[in-house]
Amino acid sequence: MKIVSVSVLLVDEPAVEPAFRWRDGLPGSDGPRVGAWLAIETDDGMTGWAYTKRGIILQDLIERRVRDELLGEDPARREWLWHRLWEIDRIEEMPIYIQGLVDEALWDLAGKRAGQPVHELLGTYRDAIPAYASTVTFGSIEEYLDVADQCLALGYRAIKLHAWGDARRDAELSLALRDHVGPEVDLMYDGSAGFDLADAVYLGRALSEAGYRWYEEPMREFSVNAHQRLAERVTVPLLVAETSDGAHMNTADFIASGCAGAVRTSTSFKGGITGAMRVAHLADAYLLRAEVHGGGLPNTHLCMAIPNTTYYEALVDSNPVERAPEVGPDGMVRAPTTPGMGYEAAWNNSAPPASVSAGVRRDR
Incomplete structure (x- = not known):
C-alpha cells in the first residue's frame, strides 16, 4: 500500500452569521475565508480526509514541501511519518496544525482499512x-x-x-x-x-x-x-x-x-x-x-x-x-460509529462539502 496522491481541495467558507467576537485584541469571527480539505489517496483507491479553515497556508506547504515527503510512502507508517514531519519542521517552522492534518488523514485511512472508528x-x-x-x-x-x-x-x-x-x-x-x-x-x-x-x-x-x-x-x-x-x-x-x-x-x-x-x-x-x-x-x-x-x-x-x-x-x-x-x-x-473519522457519514447527513466535487486539485 502506497500513497499515490496528496490533494488540497479549497472551499470558500461564508462569513459567520451572526458575527461574534473574542476578547479585546483578538480577531473575531471574521468575514469569508478559504478552508480546505486535505485528501491523501492510496494505490488501492482509499482516501483519508482532514479539514482546516486555513486553506491557503495548507495549500502552500503541501505543494512546496510536504507532498514530496508523502508520495510513495506507506500510510500505515504513521509514527515514522509523524517523526519525519518534525524533522522538516526543524527547518521550515511549520504551523503545528499542518502536521496534525496529515496525521488525522492517515488515521482516517487506518480506520477505514480496519473497518473501525478511530477511537x-x-x-x-x-x-x-x-x-x-x-x-x-x-x-x-x-x-x-x-x-x-x-x-x-x-x-x-x-x-x-x-x-x-x-x-x-x-x-x-x-x-x-x-x-x-x-x-x-x-x-x-x-x-x-x-x-x-x-x-x-x-x-x-x-x-x-x-x-x-x-x-x-x-x-x-x-x-x-x-x-x-x-x-x-x-x-x-x-x-x-x-x-x-x-x-x-x-x-x-x-x-x-x-x-x-x-x-x-x-x-x-x-x-x-x-x-x-x-x-x-x-x-x-x-x-x-x-x-x-x-x-x-x-x-x-x-x-x-x-x-x-x-x-x-x-x-x-x-x-x-x-x-x-x-x-x-x-x-x-x-x-x-462509522469507520475512520466519519466525515463521509456527516456528508451523507447533509450535503458533501463543495470542495469534494468542485475543489482545486493539485496532484503530482
Missing part, C-alpha cells in the same frame, strides 16, 4: 462524554448570565467563559456567574493568553475564590517560569500548554515546573492524533488530566479514547443559544 483503534475508554458550553465574548454581565441559563436549560453540564480580557471586569463577571448558577455547576475561565503576570494573578484570585475548575491559558505560553510564578500565587488549577509548540516535549516542561493543574491536548495544536495521545499519556503518568481543546470529529475520537479528560468543548457563539448538533438533549456527545 476503537486507539482503544476506546468511553462511549459518551458530557459537553461544556464554551462561550464567545458577549456584551455585558447580564447577557452572560442569560446565556448561562440557556446553556444549562439545553443540557450543558458546565460553562467556560471567554470574556473581555480586562482583569478587573472579568473578575467581576466570574464572581457574578458563580453567584448566579450556584456551587454545583462546573465553571471554567479561558484568558486566551490576554494577561501579563500581575493581571493574571488579580483575576486568578477571583477565580480561586469562586471555585472555578480551571484557569486556561492566562498568559502567552512562551514563559513557563511566568506560569510557575502564577501557580504559586493562586489556588485555581492552571490549564496550560494549549498552543505552545512542541507537543508532548513542551508540555513536559510545564508539568516539570509544577505549574500544571492540568494540560491541554488536541489534534490541532499537538500534531494530530499521534501527538495528542502522547500528551494524554504524559499527563496520565503524573495523574493529571489532559483536557481536549476544541470540538469536531477528530477531537471527538480523542475524547472517547483517553481516560483523563473531563468534557467535550462545544462552542456557544450566539444569543439566543443553539445547542451544537453533536450534543444531545442530555448534554452528552456520543462516540462515532
